[in-house]
Amino acid sequence: MADIPQIFRSSFLNQRSDVFVAIGVIAVVMMLIIPMPPVLLDTLMSLNLVISLLTILIVLSIKRALEFSVFPTLLLVLTVFGLSLNVSSTRLILNQGSKFQGKLVKAFSTFVVGSGGQEGLVVGFIIFIILIAVQFIVITKGATRVAEVAARFTLDALPGKQMAIEAEYNSGAISEEEAARKKAELQREADFYGAMDGASKFVSGNVKVGLLITVVNILGGIIVGMAIHGEPFSVALTTYISLTIGDGLVSQFPALLVSTATGLIVTRAISDGTFGEDVSTQFAGEARIYWIAAGFLIFLAILPGFPWYVLLPMAFVLGFVAYRLSLKSVRSTDTSSFVDEKKSSAHEEQQELSPVVPLDPISLEIGYALIPLVDREKGAELLERITRIRKETALELGIVIPRIRIMDNMRLEPSEYSVKIKGVNVGRGVIKMGHYLCINPGGVSEELEGEETRDPAFGLPAIWIREEDRDRAERAGYTVVDPPSIIATHLTEIIKQHASELLGRQEVQSMLNALRENYPAVVDDVLSDLTLGDVQKVLQGLLLEQVSIRNLVTILETMSDFARISKEHGFLIEKTRQALGRQICAQYTDENNTLYVITIDPVLEQRIIDSRVETASGYVPALEPDLYRKWINSVMNAINDAQQQGYIPVVLCQEVARALVKNSTLRDIPDLVVLSVPEIPQDVRVEAVGEIRVD
Template sequence: MADGRKDRAWWQRVDILIGIGVIAVVLMLIIPIPAMLLDFLIAVSFALGLITLITIMYMHKVLELSVFPSLLLISTVYRLAVNISSTRLILLKGPAFKGRLIMAFGQFVVGGNYIVGIIIFLILIAVQFIVITKGATRVSEVAARFTLDAMPGKQMAIDADVSAGLVTEEEAIKKRLDIQREADFYGAMDGASKFVQGDVKVGLLITIINIVGGLIIGMATRGESLSSAVATYTMLTIGDGLVSQIPSLMMSTATGIIVTRAAAMDDLGTELTSQLLSQPRTLWIGAGFLLFLAILPGFPKLPLLSLGLMLGVFGFYLRRGLKRKEELGVETKKEKEESAKGPESVLGLLQIDPIALEIGYNLIPLVDTEQGGDLLERVTMIRRQSAIELGLIFPPIRIRDNMRLEPNTYSLKIKGVEVGAGTIRMGKYLAMNPGQISEKLEGEETVEPAFGLPAIWIEEPVREKAERLGYTVVDAPSVIATHLTEIIKSHASEVLGRQDVQALLNSLRTDYSAVVTEVEKAGATIGDIQKVLKGLLKEGVSIRDLITIMETIADYFPTIKDHDELVEIVRQALSRQICQQHTDIEKRIRVITVSKDIDEEIKNSIVVTERGKRFAMEPGKQKKLLASIVDEVKKVKERGLKPVFLTSPEIRAVFSTIVSTIVPNAAVVSSMEIAPNIKIEAVGNIVLYEEARQ
């Protein structure tokens, strides 16, 4: 944009022209100007006021003219500069003054009678100052205060729309920006309306000074008689006052209109006709009243009769048009009812939400911002945090009430199928024992829904005691938020669709087009990439490092078409990231190793089919294997550690499938996924036969 400006000549750049205009206004205050130029400047003042007024009448929203407060200040200073220039010429030239516009307003507009001119001028001042300006100032003050007070509610409503999927993140950003701009606009208008008020006062003061100064100069320096000086300077001053106050009146009217149209949905003319003339009966009543006045003695018959008949006829045609609309609406409603019976009407019902949270009616306050509920805001933060951790842009989470649920119950669904549920006690707190606390709490025993831990619902007075004893205490919204977070993490692979993969590739293509192009040339389809990404997400591996993932696919896809093998190769490329998930502060991973006998048994039990690798171990050996896994996991958890299994690369995927059936949150890594700087400490060993442990 800057380059485009440089290419244009200075007279084609609006920013430079405005700067020159401001300098010219300042010079007008200092340097005398000829009468012809003064006429042009007065005409500009009229045009500016008229264009501004008409623009405001046709705009739909106040932000369409957000520059209005600045325009109001500039136009006020401009009119004052013109007024000062005209005053200088009137006092210097006297009867020889040649300003045509001022003379026209002083002679023709007021009929050559300066008494009439003074009265018209005073009426203009009174209307502008007492009625329009004072009202606009008060409306500006109230609008600024209420707009500022309404900002938090509007912001929360936008967050709720984002969480419900009604608007996108980009639309939400624009809405928030509009809210901020609207608050800034009304705040600026609160002060800018004072400019108009001051302009009226200064206009009246300048007029008085002109008349008094003109009489003194005319009689003292030019030797004019009192009657001649009064006629000359009063006529010119009234003309000067009118050419100044009429544009000022237009700007004042524009100010009043713009601050009183906060809730406008259309331009002023459209809204006036649609709202004021929407009821035929009001037109008929008005017509009847005018016709009644026409028959009274002394009242003019022609204007009252003609206007009354016009209103009556207009009301008749308006009523007929409304009747047609009602009939058309009934027909449309019948058509919709008939079409609703057809099979095509159920197509909209086939759409399912990728992620949905359904709540019982007792839990509605948790999502109602007016009742202090912040669950919607938490859901928005969960989506953002999950996107950062997993690298997946999650679709909006639909939140709705479900009357078929128990009042205190919520249900979490993935693609319409329930994957988690829980019961909430409103007004209570969930206390969880970390394991080492022996003292019991008074409350309702339950199970924490996210991790299945034993917990207790406690009252507010017991909360402080529970925290002092060492219990983990959370409120009701946190219970749902934690459960939702875990559901998102554990089911991220199910949510990832081909369209999501395409969106990720489009985003990557912006800065790394060569990588995406190479993957496409390698023959990898959206479906191939999706299967690899789903394989990573299924075991909790973030796909945020999409560049490394795509480069690995580009390297190996020409020779390896098996998606499971590709997942293993990509995992090895992400070794540092995977290790970081399981290391402690000493860069150490504590693992449960797998003995050589199990390694050999699993290798021998892998059967390759058209659908990939399958595990087919003898039932007896498989039972012993599962028992050994459960036993070692129990020992590790008793030490407060997270179970992490270390296997050979050949069996990692199959062993992960085995473990996931009995220990869902366990991690399985291969020896090829251990980064060079990571230390390994064995805290357990899985064996089939005890002699293998020796």
Template sequence: MKKLFNNAVAFFVILIIALVVIPLPTQLLDVMFILNITLSLMVLLLTMYVHTALDFSVFPSILLIATLFRLALNISSTRQILTNNGYGGEVIKTFGSFVLQGNIVVGFIVFLIIVLVNFLVITKGAERVSEVAARFRLDAMPGKQMAIDADLNSGLIDEKQARERRADVQREAEFYGAMDGASKFVKGDAIMAIVVTFINLIAGIIIGMVQGGKSFDEVLNIYTIASVGDGLVSQVPALLISTATGMIVTRAASNSTLGKDVAGQFVSQPIVIIIAGFALLAMCLIPGMPILQVLVLSGLMLALGFTILRRHKAEELQLAPAAGEAAGSAAENEVEYYKNIDNIYNLLPLDAIEMDFGYSLIPLVDERSGSSFIERLVMFRKQFAIEMGMVVPAVRLRDSASLNPNQYVIKIKGEEVARGEILMDYYLALDPGNLTGEIDGIDTIEPAYGIPSKWITPDKKDLAEIYGYTVIDPLSVVITHLSETVRKHACELLSRQDVSQILENLKKYNEPLVNDVVPGIISQANLQKVLCCLLKEGVPIRDMETILETISNHATVHDPEMLTEYVRQALRRTITRQWSEGGKIRVITLDSEVEKTIINSITKNEHGTYLALDPQMTQKIITKLSECIANVKDVISTPIILTSPVVRLYFSKLLQQFYPKAVVLSFNELENNVQIQAVANIAVD
């Protein structure tokens, strides 16, 4: 049975082609006409009940099959009409008689109006919308792909989700491209229906008068009914299919069916229904208006509007007392609760990560409002653990009356480290630097990367993507900002408890290594320092086996910073992959004289070693570095400075206060097979 259904479409297409050649008896032709109308109605209903156009992705193929089916039936019915004295079956006769109603001229005019409405209004409009939608979707593909890549790189989605979203973008472009071509079938079908109708009428009159010997009046009456009936049984399905075409290409992004969207959005504004009712009531003042009909419709609209308005107010009143009672009881319970001094101590611990939101942004993170903030946060935590080997702590979410309605704040251990502002009903359009056009919007700066951007309205989203903007929704802006803030402060978030948990997890796979190194060779405190030093410069700590083995191999070294340098060299494969691209890495190098100056300025005391560089020399090096970075900013987005192993640690510390985003690597931290391209050299005269 399943195989039969799988091959049903192929059999049906073959049957359609056979109908063009094989004459059908009128009884079977009636069945085919009824089947055609039923299938067209099902297609129209499907376009209204799907959530998105991709849920009915076979529509272009269905459109072609339905058009071929109607044309084949047209040919079969024309054969019957012209060879059977104007009789093409009961369906054709019934449609023709119903429309003509005994008046050939009026009936034929009504038929022509139906045909022209289908051709000039619905079919023409659907064709135009298909063309525009196809062009916009194809032009927007690069921007959508960039947005997916940005979400993947920031950890908001994983590789599987990225592949699915890329596939959806590709399917969407292919669907609208196919719809652009398929809409031409609808247009051609409407033209052909007019042509066939006139052929039936003119050829029928000639055949009836020449071969049948009937009078002109008799022939005109017989063949007009047959022609109009035949045209209608073709035009009714064609009208349904044309409407379905327009319906599916005009569907906007939605999470529901068309009926639910229309009902929900109209009911959400009862004041509009009330105003329309009063406007309709005012039409009674126009002389000659049918007062009864106007009053009935006006009364229905006013009753509906006031009923919905009362329901909304009742819902608000139900929520208000509940909130007041909860607030009052909470205040009383709070006093009783804090009479116990032990409960006050519970207020002292700080959350590792907090986010405070203005009241306008609460729906952005509230799951009850349909927000996916928590899901996105979970996916970021998973991605960060895979990339960096560290689990991001739980994020405490709060609303704050002290913030502006559209602002949010990110805190690390109770202190603010980042702040941003979001416009809820807008999209953020980022300027990647290669725009083909400008779009109107509210100028701003993207909070995570500092990229010039614009807040744009949803109706400008497609146009912005065509111009080359990377368009991001407000939730993605917040998640991206949070993810970059966590990456920047990861070294502060790694606690002693996290280190202990990492070691316990490693014991499941290599318990002897953990027992041998911690705490025999290095204490958990110093191990935490080593891991924090790695995270501070963006080096993943996932390969804990290599880290512990390296520490074990340098058991005589007790300085955490020097141990970190040895660990970095052991992790050179990871560092090379992280900063190279296509087997190449573009770097800024240090002149040998500058390195000698730095080495000669290294001072050692009982607390360790530090760099005691002359302030004037420091200023010269930083000035030269600034010039080099400015000259190569189009070549490398993140400055990478390559030094000798001895200099790397001290030069990295020097740059942290001037260029915290700069990366300092040593030759020993790169794989031998990577090609090093020096794009600039820091030399001081």
């Protein structure tokens, strides 16, 4: 019980800032009604000036607008605070007249108006009007417009940015927590600029009200001074115009600071540093511009009538800055060269001493004529395509492909490229820069002339056409592909064909670690019965036939269920395929959910089953050479017949024969789709469009 007061005291101390802020906001509103003594008015006016000054200094020092997310609310509070002070000072000026004791208002009035009689009043009033005009027409209007545009573009870009975050999360590039954090930050940014769009209206309204209060103060002051205080017109005019100008300046100067801060915070959306850092970095980029400016000032100083005693010193200063920037640029170049050489030598030494020289999982080597495709100064179209390929592969196959290393290879022909998997060439092609690959999909209206070649991705007949013939080829019905798309398509097909080789045990371990955060029971259960190598082999078996492993939870649960029966990899692969049957069949069914298949003669299917032999890699078929040739020819004939009918060739067989049929055709027909009966969901209708038989 003795700790209860301490708990209450700690809770109060933790919430004291909220209590003080609440009291302050209520006091600001009450100031509109309750009169204040001159001393308190001077104190609060000084406080308003300090807070406005701190606000603009904070805006200059932040790197991102969201670091000062309280600014829209603070803008409202400061506007009401300034108006409350303006109302309170107006009340005191009208009541006390020439006996007004507000030191801060009198100080501003004396500073601007001076003691020049009516001339000082006119000059001071003109300066005050100019200040109001600058704030309203230039700063406030511009800041309001920028806030409106920023809010609109931020809200318009919100769905696209959210989709980009979803794509990164689905590809495995970021975790769920990071995706949630990015989405929350994105929403905060949209809310901030939406709030700034509305809060900027307070600033423009404050200026308008300030101008209205000034006019009312002058007219009301003359009436009060002459009618109530019995002052002559000249005395009333001098007194109330002077005090009104001072009061307006005291209220509008903090408002000017806040207006400037508003413009700064909404125009710094594209910055990554503070205002001072950006200025020092961007103004110190080129020494040449300072040399030009110094020369221009010297030219002006030579002309008659120009103040050479001002222009020449400024030219000297600019020349000195240009000289220092030139030295800095030379030093940085030398230092960077030295650092690069040092890093290079250290890297070479490290490689020389390293006992293991790992190979790149996947690499793209290009001839020197293809370097513009990856040069960032020339667009780097291929780099963007490769980034998109990695994301699409992650979504389609469920595997995050390692970063693709791109390098130039002088041993290649200038227009040649080569794709390597772990240092071994798996694909090669030739690109004619400045030309387009033209493929005839059938039914073209006009034959084109060009250099005959073949599409490197699918081996289809094609021709190279010049860039000016592209529109003509597209109108004729050809499929026209640009050089970056040729390489990107070829690379995509190679990744799909060799995805199983890119999935190592380290990658599998990373996938399990990521999955463990949300499904720890599934990961622990499968690893209690199977090793990491067993999981890798099953996933590789699925990827070998381009079955997506994105539904990793279902795959692991199925493996765990059947591992107690048999840990043989082929058996586990077939069971996981059956668990993913709906996903697999969805790739080949039509809009009516119908699957068109090619069946196998039962006698032939049984001969394939009887020929199986067990090896270290599992069961494989061992057909006699004569029967094997007849079998492959029959499969090819059945595929051609199905394709001529407009169907995707899919072979359907028994569960025990599926892996044997696939293995027997893997060398001659690697892309053949083979399904087993248990993989077909009940709601999928099956129609046979052919049969494979050997006479």
